[in-house]
Amino acid sequence: MGHVFRTEQQALALDSLSRFLKAEVEPLYWHDYRDTFVPKEKLLPVTQQLAEFGLVSGVVSEEYGGLGADWLTNAMLFEEVAFTSCDLALLVLINSFGAYMLEKLASEALLERYLPGLVNGSRFVSIAISEPDVGSNVVEIKARARSTGENYVLSGEKTWISNGAYSDVLICTCRTSDEPRGGLTHFLLDRSEHPYEVQNIKKVALNSQSTAQVFLPEIVVPAHNMLGEKGEGLRNTLALFERSRVFVALCAVGIARRALHEAVHYAQERVQRGKKIAGHQLISAMLAEMATQVDAARLLCYRAAQMIEADLSAEMEAAMAKYFACEAAVKVTRQAVQIHGGNGVTTDFMVEKLAREALILPIPEGTSQIQQLIIGRALTGVNAL
Numbered sequence: 001m002g003h004v005f006r007t008e009q010q011a012l013a014l015d016s017l018s019r020f021l022k023a024e025v026e027p028l029y030w031h032d033y034r035d036t037f038v039p040k041e042k043l044l045p046v047t048q049q050l051a052e053f054g055l056v057s058g059v060v061s062e063e064y065g066g067l068g069a070d071w072l073t074n075a076m077l078f079e080e081v082a083f084t085s086c087d088l089a090l091l092v093l094i095n096s097f098g099a100y101m102l103e104k105l106a107s108e109a110l111l112e113r114y115l116p117g118l119v120n121g122s123r124f125v126s127i128a129i130s131e132p133d134v135g136s137n138v139v140e141i142k143a144r145a146r147s148t149g150e151n152y153v154l155s156g157e158k159t160w161i162s163n164g165a166y167s168d169v170l171i172c173t174c175r176t177s178d179e180p181r182g183g184l185t186h187f188l189l190d191r192s193e194h195p196y197e198v199q200n201i202k203k204v205a206l207n208s209q210s211t212a213q214v215f216l217p218e219i220v221v222p223a224h225n226m227l228g229e230k231g232e233g234l235r236n237t238l239a240l241f242e243r244s245r246v247f248v249a250l251c252a253v254g255i256a257r258r259a260l261h262e263a264v265h266y267a268q269e270r271v272q273r274g275k276k277i278a279g280h281q282l283i284s285a286m287l288a289e290m291a292t293q294v295d296a297a298r299l300l301c302y303r304a305a306q307m308i309e310a311d312l313s314a315e316m317e318a319a320m321a322k323y324f325a326c327e328a329a330v331k332v333t334r335q336a337v338q339i340h341g342g343n344g345v346t347t348d349f350m351v352e353k354l355a356r357e358a359l360i361l362p363i364p365e366g367t368s369q370i371q372q373l374i375i376g377r378a379l380t381g382v383n384a385l
Helices: 008-032 040-053 071-084 086-105 108-119 233-269 281-309 315-345 351-360 368-380
Strands: 125-128 144-147 151-162 169-175 184-190 197-200 211-222
Touching (some): 008 040, 008 086, 040 086, 071 086, 071 233, 071 281, 086 125, 086 151, 086 169, 086 233, 125 211, 151 169, 151 184, 169 233, 184 211, 184 233, 233 315, 233 351, 281 315, 315 368
Antiparallel strands (some): 144 151, 144 169, 151 211, 197 211
């Protein structure tokens, strides 16, 4: 809705991706499986084609079969997916960051075995961090990994795990010692060899993808399936959050953009009191506020992505993007429903679903309140707990 500076290559890639999403993805998520779980077999052709546009493959270096795209270009492509379907965007987000973690942490043997399938869109991954009593404070993780020499035995429960039902592999954060900050380690589980149990969670929205509980009933995993060094799980997780928060924020930008798009179209078509409602001052003012919120949210996300690309610390900037964009999405979708009037609360129009989706996004990857604490700490150097 607002001007975005793009290179010619970025503009061409986004135009091609947008046409694909409108033709192939929108009917799947908005008609065939609106608010219902999309089976994995229906997704595979989509994810394999998305890989050709740089989704998932973009965050992986050329050395390992990816495109090695910069973080800003990845952000632009991802936002376009979120504009069409936040359900699909969340799946892409997890697959992308799972692939990114593998490239950074896995042994060559694990890379050769698992990374190609993620890069070409034929395999799915989950990242299991949260637990029933553990959200943003990762140091409280209770799931255990007990060494038996050549193996580790994993036990515990994870929850709110995106891609859970789809996953072929699971990157699981477990406690390998009682040391609070130095006792966490990542392990890779192959679902066909280490059969963890999965149960989907029904939510107010975003049910066309998988958010699940994952159960680890004494699963034996080879020690060589450890990702990174023993005890470095917390450090690696916090580094991941800095990047992933930007992409959750972009999910919010995509939802808000779509709500604004739908509201503008409706205001141009709907006639009340003898004229199109776009000509009513209050409607015009609402649209102006919505457009400003969307653009401000996008610019915060793009700044954080550029800082990450420049290898600068972006903890505060990522938190700002996540906080502002997700709260903005709630406001923008709410206004889109209001502009639609009574039609806005019916399933005949898109905005009611967008509003429900927006309600969820201030929660994952750290709630809005957690983002405020991160920003405050960055400003003052003082933890406000």
